[in-house]
Structures are given as structure tokens and as C-alpha cells.
Amino acid sequence: MPRHTISVLVENQFGVLARVIGLFAGRGFNIQCLTVNEEPLDSTVSRIVLVTAGPDEILEQINKQLNKLIPVIKVLDFQGVETVEREMMMVKIAVDERNRAELDSIVTAFRGHVVDIGPRALTVEITGDSEKLQAFVTLVRPFGIKEIVRTGSIAMARSVQLNGNQRQAREEG
Amino acid sequence: MKKLTGARIAIESLMAEGADVIFGYPGGAILPTYDALLDSKIKHILVRHEQGAVHMAEGYARVAGRPGVVIVTSGPGALNTVTGIADAYMDSTPLVVITGQVSTNLIGNDAFQEADIVGVTRPCTKHNYLVKEVGDLARIIKEAFYIANTGRPGPVLVDLPKDVQQAECVFKYPDKVDLRGFKPVIRGNLRQIERAVQAIERSSKPLFYIGGGVQWSDASAELIELAAGLGIPVTETLMGLGCFPASNSLCLGMLGMHGSYGTNTAVCNTDCLIAVGARFDDRVTGRLKDFAPKAECIIHVDIDPSSISKNVKVDIPIVGDIKSVLAEMLRIVKDRESLAKRKPVWTKWHQQILQWQQEKPLYEQRNGNHVAPLQVIEELHNLTKGDCIIATDVGQHQMWVAQLFPFEHPRSLLTSGGLGTMGYGLPAGIGAKLAAPDRPVVVVSGDGSIQMNIQELATAVEYNIDVKVVILNNYFLGMVRQWQEKFYRERYSYSAMSVPNFVKLAEAFGARGFRIERPSELVTVMKEAFGTPGPVLIDVAIPKEEEVMPMIPPGGAMSEMLFA
Numbered sequence: 001m002p003r004h005t006i007s008v009l010v011e012n013q014f015g016v017l018a019r020v021i022g023l024f025a026g027r028g029f030n031i032q033c034l035t036v037n038e039e040p041l042d043s044t045v046s047r048i049v050l051v052t053a054g055p056d057e058i059l060e061q062i063n064k065q066l067n068k069l070i071p072v073i074k075v076l077d078f079q080g081v082e083t084v085e086r087e088m089m090m091v092k093i094a095v096d097e098r099n100r101a102e103l104d105s106i107v108t109a110f111r112g113h114v115v116d117i118g119p120r121a122l123t124v125e126i127t128g129d130s131e132k133l134q135a136f137v138t139l140v141r142p143f144g145i146k147e148i149v150r151t152g153s154i155a156m157a158r159s160v161q162l163n164g165n166q167r168q169a170r171e172e173g
Numbered sequence: 174m175k176k177l178t179g180a181r182i183a184i185e186s187l188m189a190e191g192a193d194v195i196f197g198y199p200g201g202a203i204l205p206t207y208d209a210l211l212d213s214k215i216k217h218i219l220v221r222h223e224q225g226a227v228h229m230a231e232g233y234a235r236v237a238g239r240p241g242v243v244i245v246t247s248g249p250g251a252l253n254t255v256t257g258i259a260d261a262y263m264d265s266t267p268l269v270v271i272t273g274q275v276s277t278n279l280i281g282n283d284a285f286q287e288a289d290i291v292g293v294t295r296p297c298t299k300h301n302y303l304v305k306e307v308g309d310l311a312r313i314i315k316e317a318f319y320i321a322n323t324g325r326p327g328p329v330l331v332d333l334p335k336d337v338q339q340a341e342c343v344f345k346y347p348d349k350v351d352l353r354g355f356k357p358v359i360r361g362n363l364r365q366i367e368r369a370v371q372a373i374e375r376s377s378k379p380l381f382y383i384g385g386g387v388q389w390s391d392a393s394a395e396l397i398e399l400a401a402g403l404g405i406p407v408t409e410t411l412m413g414l415g416c417f418p419a420s421n422s423l424c425l426g427m428l429g430m431h432g433s434y435g436t437n438t439a440v441c442n443t444d445c446l447i448a449v450g451a452r453f454d455d456r457v458t459g460r461l462k463d464f465a466p467k468a469e470c471i472i473h474v475d476i477d478p479s480s481i482s483k484n485v486k487v488d489i490p491i492v493g494d495i496k497s498v499l500a501e502m503l504r505i506v507k508d509r510e511s512l513a514k515r516k517p518v519w520t521k522w523h524q525q526i527l528q529w530q531q532e533k534p535l536y537e538q539r540n541g542n543h544v545a546p547l548q549v550i551e552e553l554h555n556l557t558k559g560d561c562i563i564a565t566d567v568g569q570h571q572m573w574v575a576q577l578f579p580f581e582h583p584r585s586l587l588t589s590g591g592l593g594t595m596g597y598g599l600p601a602g603i604g605a606k607l608a609a610p611d612r613p614v615v616v617v618s619g620d621g622s623i624q625m626n627i628q629e630l631a632t633a634v635e636y637n638i639d640v641k642v643v644i645l646n647n648y649f650l651g652m653v654r655q656w657q658e659k660f661y662r663e664r665y666s667y668s669a670m671s672v673p674n675f676v677k678l679a680e681a682f683g684a685r686g687f688r689i690e691r692p693s694e695l696v697t698v699m700k701e702a703f704g705t706p707g708p709v710l711i712d713v714a715i716p717k718e719e720e721v722m723p724m725i726p727p728g729g730a731m732s733e734m735l736f737a
Contacts, residue, residue: 011354015291015303022295064479070300070320073354 001053003032005078005085005155006063011071012038012046020048020072023065029054033087033152045073049154082158085129088151090115091137092123094144103143110136121146129153176341179307180205183271183333184213186314189346190269192242194218194233194607196226200246201286203273205338210244218607218636221628223250225600227257228626231266232564232587232604236612238391240267240321241604247273248286251332252293256594258328259297263591264412265389267326269317276336277305291332299327307340312347319350324357325477326389357476361493361501369447369489370505372470374512376445378522379405382428382457385412385590386450386475386495388583393417395499396449402503403512404519406526408436410451411575412590419579425526429457430725431572435530437723437731440465448473450495453484454591461485463730474498533723533736535576543716544692546573546645552695553615553643554578556703561585561613564602564640566622567593569651572721574617596625602640603633613703614639620646620672627678633708634683641703642710644675647717655720659735660727679710689713 010016017036024031032051039045052059059077066075095103107114107124110132116123126136130153137148177185183206187195194216199207210217220226223245230241245254251272261268275284291303300320302313310333317329373379381400387393393416400407400423407417408425417424425436432440440446446468451457452475458464461484465471473480473487474495481490491498506512536547550573553561563578564587565571571588580586587605589597602616623644633640645651653668679686687702689695689711702711722737 018292019295026296061479061483064483068477068479070352070355 002056002059002079003051003053004059005049005051005083005153006066007076007078007155008048008050008066008072009039009074010046010048011073012044013071016046016069016071017048019069020066023062023069024050024052027058027062029062033150035152035154049152051153076157078155078157082161083155084158085153085155086127087130087133087153088125088127089133089136090123090125090149091140091145092116092121092147093140094121094146096120099143103140106136106139112136174343177344178205178209178339178341179304179310179333180209180338182307182310182342182344183314183338184209184215185344186311186346187215187242188213190314190318191239195242195244196220196229196233196604197244198223198226198246198250200250200273202247202275202335203244203250203271203333203338205335206244206271206273206333216607218603218632220600221631222626223253224257224596225626225629225632227254227261227268227270228594228597228600229604229607229629230268230270231257231261231264231597232601233608234261234266234268234326234604235388235587235601236562236584236605236608238389238584240269240318240326243268243270245270245272246286247275247290248288250286251290252288255293255297256592258294258330260589260592260594260597261328262297262299264589265326265385266328267321268328269314269321270328270330272330272332273338274303274332274334277334278336280334290330294330297328298330301330301332303332304334304337307337307342310337311344315347316350316352320352320355323355325386357494358478358492359476359494359497361474361491361498363501365489365491366498366501367505369472369491370502370509372445372472372489373403373405373447374509374515376470377518378443378467379445379447379519380439380443381405381407381417381447381449382410382440382451383407383413383416383449384410384451387413387416388450390450390476390495391583392450392496392499393583395496395503397421399499399503399506403506404516404523405447406439406523408432408439410454410457410590411588413451414575415580415585416583418581420581422527423523425530427575429454430459430727431576431721431723433530433535433576434533434723434734434736435526437725437734438529439526441732442467444469446471448475448487449499450475452480455484458484458731459725459733460728460730463732536722542691544689544695544713546570546715546719547577548692548695549643549645549713549715550574550577550617552699553617556699557613557615561615562587562602562605562609564588564598564605564614564616566598566616566618566625567595568619568622569647569655569719569721570617570619570622570645572652573645576721595622598622599626599633599640599642600629602642603629603638606638606640614641616640616642618642618644619651620644620648620675621650621670623675624672630679630682630684630708630710637707639706640708642708644710644712645715646672646675646712647715647719648672649717651717651719652721654717659724675710675712684708684710687711
């Protein structure tokens with residue numbers, strides 16, 4: 001089923017998130033990830049970005065229903081839109097003198113940062129799309145992962161949208 | 174400036190909105206508001222169950238065309254309104270429901286009579302509010318009325334904690350509403366309207382399929398001018414009955430599961446379906462992929478974008494207020510002489526439909542020992558000269574009324590269409606009478622349905638509300654029985670029902686009761702009953718074998734109708 005990243009601009013009030021989520025829950029849709037934040041430039045507005053998977057026609061109906069909610073100001077479904085997506089993750093990894101250098105090189109390759117160091121573990125902050133984060137987890141798993149937290153995706157449409165042919169060409173290329 | 178309590182502000186705000194009747198039931202958490210209500214000029218109808226209050230407000234709203242108002246207490250009082258609110262949501266009925274709530278410091282503490290009514294009604298209200306500051310109350314009530322009655326109408330709930338009712342602030346009722354997330358499109362896109370007119374002109378077998386939206390938009394006059402002017406036949410959904418006069422030969426009546434053969438055959442053969450304020454409900458369409466199979470073009474006019482292409486893919490969507498869109502269509506049509514050339518083709522199509530109607534009429538008049546539903550409905554029509562408001566419950570009697578009563582005007586049939594709520598009819602009829610005291614109001618019910626809110630007969634008696642309740646009594650949950658007979662091998666699982674003596678019951682409530690068992694009694698007893706002032710109940714025995722026919726089996730296609 002197609003994955004949809006939906007960005008919803010809402011009134012920054014109590015209860016609004018419950019209304020938005022209710023439209024997915026009521027149809028039996030799981031939300032894979034979710035971020036909610038007050039807009040930095042306008043504190044009366046919040047942005048909800050969520051990722052879900054489902055048939056296009058049902059998601060289209062959900063988007064229309066989202067638009068019907070009174071506190072919803074704008075809905076963007078990034079399906080079929082070129083986007084930049086990012087999420088952040090912190091991973092606490094078991095480490096000792098013998099494998100320390102190996103881990104450092106992985107962190108550097110992923111452009112991560114060490115944000116906390118303890119005697120037997122260090123915590124790495126890493127940012128990227130979900131595939132990159134997943135790849136990092138796979139690589140460091142043999143070290144022993146003690147703890148992981150992830151933010152969930154945020155997304156923005158790219159300034160320049162490739163048309164279908166260009167996109168196909170790029171994928172083939 | 175003088176400060177008012179939240180309770181006073183609530184009542185003053187309702188008065189500012191022109192609310193003249195409130196349907197309600199007091200209780201602990203709403204007592205401050207009830208205290209303030211005592212000093213106001215608003216009429217209050219004390220119901221016997223909160224569900225009744227909501228259905229009364231629905232009946233009121235549908236007849237008056239403005240929001241019905243309900244006030245109840247917290248917890249059980251609020252929860253008892255939920256079915257009614259869901260009913261109003263499905264049938265796009267504007268309501269403002271004010272519920273008491275425990276004080277803000279107790280919310281979430283399992284306080285006495287506490288329920289999270291905002292959480293419970295979130296999926297079945299157009300919007301709802303929990304008022305946390307008395308300073309927000311006037312604005313919230315203003316918004317509640319605006320939201321309820323703007324765009325596609327619907328119910329709005331305002332949950333009002335007791336301490337907010339008791340707190341004080343300066344009262345100033347806002348004169349306008351500013352909701353950046355709620356801006357319904359009123360004027361339809363002109364290019365789309367033009368495309369629609371072109372598609373109609375190209376078609377040989379056009380058909381209007383209209384619904385309750387025409388009533389809410391007050392667009393009957395425009396519809397009649399457009400359809401009758403062009404000579405295009407009109408079929409109506411249950412909620413649209415009356416929006417196009419039944420006496421006009423272009424009126425094909427109801428379509429769908431219990432639509433007539435002629436009407437459904439017209440839907441199966443149309444090449445251009447013009448849906449107006451209807452939402453392609455499954456009871457209308459039957460199996461979706463076989464709905465209107467020959468339609469080369471489907472046009473859909475609706476104020477709610479989420480109704481468009483929800484079930485049936487639409488070729489020409491027009492989002493906007495129906496009255497405004499139809500007026501625009503009329504303007505285009507008037508200047509277009511080429512349309513007149515299409516008339517002979519469309520007349521031929523209309524004649525074809527009328528022929529189908531005659532091939533298989535809905536019901537034949539029979540002379541037997543039993544009263545037939547058709548006779549009762551004809552007698553109702555005679556006694557009221559066709560000009561009455563009919564409120565129904567849900568089941569066979571509802572479909573007989575929809576099939577057989579020739580509704581001439583909008584806002585004449587009150588029925589629970591979307592949710593199918595048994596127990597809707599009697600309270601809706603009471604609410605309707607309060608909105609239109611000069612129009613006769615008849616409640617047609619069944620022996621099952623009437624027992625779901627019969628306590629409201631006490632309300633009708635207390636306020637001497639003149640409703641005539643006709644029970645088509647077959648000692649069965651008739652529609653359930655019909656489905657069990659047809660689709661469950663005649664295994665009548667718990668659908669037979671013993672019923673009370675309705676005549677004595679009516680009299681115990683203080684109303685008059687009548688009973689009709691034989692066809693010979695029908696005319697005289699009905700006449701006497703309708704001549705009796707005040708609330709009257711008429712119990713009419715009908716045979717259990719009477720069925721609603723024709724019928725599209727559930728999940729079946731329109732072309733797969735069953736006949737009697």
C-alpha cells in the first residue's frame with residue numbers, strides 16, 4: 001500500500017490532534033510516525049506531520065475529511081510530490097576500547113555526532129531520511145544497542161518538482 | 174461594565190441567536206444555566222429522555238431551517254444525546270447541544286456524573302467545544318451557531334463546566350465569526366457549471382437525482398424552474414422527498430433499495446445523471462459498480478467536497494451552495510436556444526420512464542379483510558388534503574410513507590435517513606409542531622419504533638402539542654421480519670414482539686387513543702381521531718405479511734429488483 005506523508009496545519013489548541021488522529025483510527029489506519037510542533041513564525045498555528053499507508057482513494061477521502069475539520073487550516077499530502085524528508089535519532093551504543101575506532105568511522109560516514117559519552121557506552125545523534133537511519137541501525141546493531149529514540153519524519157516539498165519523465169529518467173539513471 | 178455569570182451569558186447568547194425554543198432536561202452540572210433560563214423569555218420543553226430532546230430539536234431544525242437547541246446535564250444526560258447527535262450528523266441537521274460538565278478541577282477525576290462527552294461526540298459532531306474560560310463562552314456559542322448552520326449543516330456540541338457557568342465576566346456578544354479553517358465555498362466554479370450545462374445538452378436521457386441538500390439550501394424553486402423548464406425527470410432520495418412536487422409528472426419519487434421499478438430503471442438507463450445535494454448512499458446505489466451503468470456523464474453539485482467522488486466517481490464536480498449553483502445554471506440555460514431543440518428527445522425519454530412506471534406500479538389497491546398500509550396513507554392524505562408534515566420512525570412504515578405519500582413541499586417529511594434511528598418519529602413530530610404550529614403534524618410509526626421513545630407522549634400531553642400518531646401495528650419488527658423471510662430462510666429470530674395496549678397506554682399518558690382493525694373502520698375512526706384536538710394515538714392493525722416492495726437485495730444491483 002502506498003506510503004503517504006501528510007502535513008496538516010492546524011489551530012494551536014487542545015484537542016485538535018485528537019480530531020486529526022481520530023479520522024485515521026476510525027478507519028483502522030495505523031500511523032507510522034507523527035510529529036507535532038508549534039510553528040516557529042506563528043504560535044497560533046501547529047504543524048502535524050504524519051506518515052501512514054493505505055489505498056490512495058481512502059487517503060484522498062481522509063484528506064477531504066481533514067479539510068472539513070474546523071481547526072484544520074491546510075492539508076498537504078506529499079503523495080506524488082518530490083520532498084525532502086528528515087528525521088532525527090539518538091542511539092546509545094555499547095562500546096569498549098577494542099571497537100571504539102570502528103564505531104567512530106561509521107558515525108563519521110553517516111555524519112552523526114557523539115552527544116554523550118560514558119564508560120561503556122556512547123550516544124550518537126544522527127539525522128536523515130528513514131532509510132539512512134535504518135541503515136545506521138543495521139550497521140551498529142552488532143555493537144549492542146542499549147536504547148534508541150526517533151523523532152518521526154518531517155517533510156517539505158522540494159522547490160523544483162521534476163515531472164514524471166524526468167523522475168523516471170533520474171530513477172533509471 | 175456589569176459582569177454576568179457564564180450561565181447568564183449562555184442564555185443571553187442563545188437569545189442573541191434568536192433561539193425561541195429549547196429542548197432540555199436539568200441536572201446537577203447544568204443547574205446554574207437552568208436558573209438563568211427561568212428569567213428568560215425562551216420557551217423550554219421539558220422532555221422525558223434526553224434522546225427525545227435531540228430528536229425534537231432535529232424536527233424543529235428541519236422545519237424551521239435554523240439550528241435546534243438542546244440543553245442537558247453532564248454524564249448520563251450528555252451521553253443520552255449521542256444517538257440523536259449522530260442522527261443529526263448523518264442527516265446534516267443543524268443543532269447546538271449544550272451539555273453541563275463537572276467543574277474544571279474535577280474533569281478527569283471520575284467525578285459524579287462525569288463523562289468525556291467531547292471525546293465521545295468527536296466523530297459524530299461537525300465540531301465540539303469544551304469551554305474552559307468564561308471569557309470564551311460568548312464567542313464559542315456564536316461560532317457554534319455559525320458552524321451548525323453554515324455550509325453543510327450539522328450538530329455542534331458545547332460542553333460547559335459548572336464552574337464556568339458560575340464564573341463572571343463582562344458580556345459582549347461578538348458580531349462576527351472569524352474561523353480561518355472554515356470557509357465553505359458558496360459560489361460554484363463557473364467553468365464547471367458551463368461544462369455541466371453542455372453535458373446535459375449533449376445527453377438524450379438526462380436525469381436529476383436530488384437529495385436533502387436541496388431542502389437545506391432552500392433551492393426547491395430553482396430546481397423546479399430548471400427541471401420543469403427543460404423537461405428533465407427528477408428522482409429524489411428519502412431526504413429529498415418534497416423538494417420537487419409529486420404532482421408534477423416529471424417527479425419520479427424515491428430511487429434505490431425501495432424505489433419503484435420505473436424510477437430505478439430510469440437510473441439504469443440514464444446517460445447523464447445530475448446529482449444535486451445527494452451523497453450516493455449505499456441504500457440508493459446498491460452495488461456500486463452497477464450503479465447508473467449507462468451514464469456517460471455524472472454531474473455532482475454539493476457544498477461538501479468530501480461527498481464528491483466518495484462512492485461514485487464523478488465526471489463534473491461542482492462544489493458550492495445548491496441554490497447559487499442552480500441559479501447560475503438557470504441563467505446559462507435561459508440564454509441558450511439550442512437547448513430547446515433537445516426537448517423532443519427528452520420528452521421521449523420521459524414518456525419511456527412513465528411507461529416503465531405503469532408496467533409495474535408500486536402497489537395495487539386490494540379489497541380484503543385487513544387494512545393495507547396503502548389505505549392508511551391514502552386516508553392520511555385525504556384528511557390533511559395532502560398538506561401536512563409527516564414524521565416517521567424507521568422500518569416498513571417509513572418506506573411505505575416514502576413510496577406512497579405524494580409530498581408537494583420541502584420540509585414536509587421528517588425521517589431518520591442516514592442513521593436509521595428507531596424512536597426518531599414522535600419527538601421529531603413534537604419539535605416540528607413547535608416550529609410550525611399552523612401545519613398539521615402526523616407521526617407515522619411502527620409497533621417496534623414507537624416503543625423506543627413513547628415516553629415523549631407525556632411531553633406532548635404536558636404542553637398540549639397537537640401531533641397525531643399513527644402506528645402501523647403488525648406485532649413484528651416488520652422490516653427485520655421481511656429480511657429474515659427473504660434472506661434468512663424464514664427463520665424469524667427474535668423479530669416477533671408483544672406490544673402493550675396502545676389505546677390504554679395513550680390514555681394513561683393523558684392522550685386519546687384509537688384502534689382500527691378492519692378496513693370498514695378506517696375512514697370513520699381516522700376522521701374522529703384527526704378531529705380530536707391535542708395529541709392522539711391511532712393503533713392500526715395490519716397483517717404481518719405486508720411487505721415493502723419492490724426491493725433491491727442488500728449488496729445487489731439496481732437491475733436485480735425483487736417484486737411482490
